[in-house]
Amino acid sequence: MKEKIETLLRDTVSGLVADGLLPQIDPQGVSVSIPTNKEFGDFATNVAMVTASRAKKRPRDIAEIVKRSLETHSDLFERIEIAGPGFINISLNPALWVNELKDIVGQRENYGRSTYGAGKKVQVEFVSANPTGPLHIGHGRGAAVGDTLARILAAAGFAVEAEYYINDIGNQMNNLGLSVLVRYRELYGQTVPFPENGYQGDYIRDIALVMREIHGDALLAAEEPEAIGICREYAAETILQGIREDLALFNVHFDHWFGESSLYRDKKVEASLEALAREGLSYEEEGALWFRTSRFGDEKDRVLRKKDGSLTYFAPDIAYHKDKLDRGFAKIIDIWGADHHGYVPRMRAAIEALGASPDCFHALLIQLVSLVRDGSPVSMSTRSGEFVTLREIIDEVGKDVARYFFMMRRCDSQLVFDLDLAKKKSDENPVYYIQYAHARICSILKNAADQGLSPDTFAIDLSLLAAGEDLELIKTLATYPDTIVSAAADLEPHRIAFYLLDLATAFHRFYNRNRVITENVPLTMARLVLVDAVRQVLCNALALMGIGAPESM
RNA sequence: GCGCCUGUAGCUCAGUUGGAUAGAGCAACGGACUUCUAAUCCGUAGGUCGGAGGUUCGAAUCCUCUCAGGCGUACCA
The missing domain is CATH 3.30.1360.70 (Arginyl tRNA synthetase N-terminal domain)
Known part of the structure; x- marks a missing residue:
């Protein structure tokens, strides 16, 4: 409106x-x-x-x-x-507001969609966790934010692709293979010092057990690089499969899984390094290859190839972003943990060096998530393997609550995930508050149907709703499309979470002051249309957040 | 040292591109179920928007300085 x-x-x-x-x-x-x-x-x-x-x-x-x-x-x-x-x-003129109801009930699940994005191609890349361990709670926030943002952008008329970048090659993967191999050897009584940067979680032991089932003791005799390779391949595949399952359970959807290794296979890393050299944007110094990012506003130049001949993480990442640009995305959105913020200027520099406008690149930084149980913080450390997994959270509080909680703050604000509050089935828990509004409406609509009341929207006198609390509720409904556009334009998906709370509040207030089904048949009919419209918008907004809309609670 | 993020009611947080008297929830206190789900609603109270300058018709919002917390400052990923 x-x-x-x-x-x-x-x-x-x-x-x-x-x-x-x-x-x-x-x-x-x-x-x-x-x-x-x-x-x-x-x-x-x-x-x-x-x-x-x-x-x-x-x-x-x-x-x-x-x-x-x-x-x-x-x-x-x-x-x-x-x-x-x-x-x-x-x-x-109140008639304009009231007519909005016809749009809502006419467009149903499409209400709120717009052509704001004009079909421009946008990519949202998020989670992208290394397949070296299960997703933890921090990944959960990134997953909820990224998935919701992708849905919002799609609703706002962009052609959106959600992508997961898999770091399926490099040091971390070798560490993973080695960690498994060490646990495997332990199963045969060998005491091997655990690698300094190894992964300590119990899931590594589980994978080692499977390796024993598959290979018996054959890996003990194998050459170490070969044995590590075998462990690495199996572990990565298993862990990635687990990640896919967790994300599916979390109602997070990806259109494309992009393997880092494909960049090497397709010679894209080589090609982008050559391109930089051709433009005079890289140089050799002290045995390393440097990229002149300082020319594009970075505080210093960055190394692409180390003295020992191996590439930094940055090198394939440049190739990856070149690939994104080549795929024709008008807007590239990377969702990272805030601890990577120092990486933003150099990535922006790379985008510009590749000939694109730095404005098409957006890094959304997600601040830290901490966990509170029984009123005290839960300590977490990835290295030691002591962390709370996303899966545990989903199992404990449910997918809907977890998704909402991750969206309750602006991205750049730190988030305290209160497990006790998340499990409370009361008015303190905003998720149930919102879902309860939906369930209440479903109950009304069911009662109406049982009484044989079936409103035909276009034959009903909606002008009866043009005042008071009915009109207030309609006005709240009508801001929904604007909310989507603003959330999309500013890349602030949390606004949908707050909108839902507003709408639920407006409905509960209305419900407590007014009766929908009464002796007054024309007003009953009009209000049935009204609450059905509220139900529809609640449903649509919850869907944007990947949260269910239960019909009874 | 330098850079990024945060600082708003007792607590947790909103606050669209600078707008009119800064808003919710929780906690506190007082009310509302013979009525479509009380997982709800209504009312009361609660503020130097961390602090100080500046920009202008007008600042929580923009600029400078400053204080506090978090994060980052790799030839790690």
């Missing part, structure tokens, strides 16, 4: 500029907001104040000009007032 008003206002202002009544201003700068105080109407705009100094007129005089022009659309507005220093406060 806000979008519509904004468009109308821009057209009006453009018209006034053309007529010489207003100075030349950028129509994109014209915006409307929803006032905090309801007495100021449905929407407010500050055009008059923004243009006053350029127009060399008083804000209230400009506001008067705009107001008169808007008033030619007498069917749209109930009231237009100038207030304060020059705000133009606009109240819509």
Whole structure:
């Protein structure tokens, strides 16, 4: 709804500029907001104040000009007032609000979708955890945020691809293979010092047991590199399979799994290094190969190939991002843990060096998640294998609660995951609060159906809803499409979580003050449409977050 | 040292591109079920938006400085 008003206002202002009544201003700068105080109407705009100094007129005089022009659309507005220093406060004709219900009930699960993104290709890459161990709680936040953001962008009209980058090659993988091999040898009574950077979790022992079942003692006699290779391949495959299962259970969907090893296989790492050299963007010094990232705003140049001849992590990552650009994405969104923030400038530099605009690259940094149980923090450390897995969280509190909790904060704010609160089936738990609203509506609709009440939206007098709490509820519904657009534009998926809370609150308030099914048949019919629309929007927004909408609780 | 993030009610947090009297939830206190699910609602109370300057019609929001917490500053990944 806000979008519509904004468009109308821009057209009006453009018209006034053309007529010489207003100075030349950028129509994109014209915006409307929803006032905090309801007495100021449905929407407010500050055009008059923004243009006053350029127009060399008083804000209230400009506001008067705009107001008169808007008033030619007498069917749209109930009231237009100038207030304060020059705000133009606009109240819509309630009929417009009420008509929104027809859109909702007519479009069903498509309500809220828009063409804002104009079909532009966007890629969201997230989780991308090394297949060296199960996903932990930090990955869970990245998974929930990334998956929700991908769904939001799709709803906003972008062509979205969700991708998982698998680091299936390199030192970490060798460490994994070695860790398994050491545990395997222990099974045969050999005491081998555990590797310094080895993985200590119990899952490594489990895999070693399987290796014994498959190979017997054959790996004891094998050459070590070969034995490590065998352990590595099996462990990586098993762990990755576990990751896929956890993500599926978490209702997180990927369109594409991209293996780092394919970059080497397809000579893309080599090619991108050559490309940098050709452009004079790399140089040899002290036996290493350097990339001139400082030329693109990084604080220092970065090493691509180390003195020992092996490549840094950065080198294939450049090739990977070149591949993303080659696939034609207009927007590349990488979701990383905030501890990688130092990596952003060099990646941005790489994007620019590859000939793309650095603006097409967005690194979304997810701050730390800590866990609280029984009121005290749970200590976690990946290296020692003492961490709480995503799977454990899902098993303990359920997929829906976990997903919502991970979305309860802005990405750049640290998150405390309170297990006690997450398990509480009470009003303190926002997930149940929201789902309960949905279940209540389903119950009403079921009662109505049992009584043979089946409203035909387009034959019902919805104008009965054009006042009071009914109208308030409709207004909350109508901000849903705007919320999606703003969440997509600013890459802030948590706004959907907060919107859901707002809508559930508005519904519960309505429910406690009004009865839907009464003797008044026309009003009953209209309100059945209203609550059905609320149910639909709750359902749609929950779906964006990958959370279920139970029909009874 | 330098860089990034955070600092808003007792606690946990929202706050669209700078807008009008800064909002929720929890906790506290007082109310509401013969009525479609009380996992709900209503009311009361609670604030120097960490601090100090600046920018302008107007700042929680932008700039500078400063304090506190977290993270990062690899020829690790």
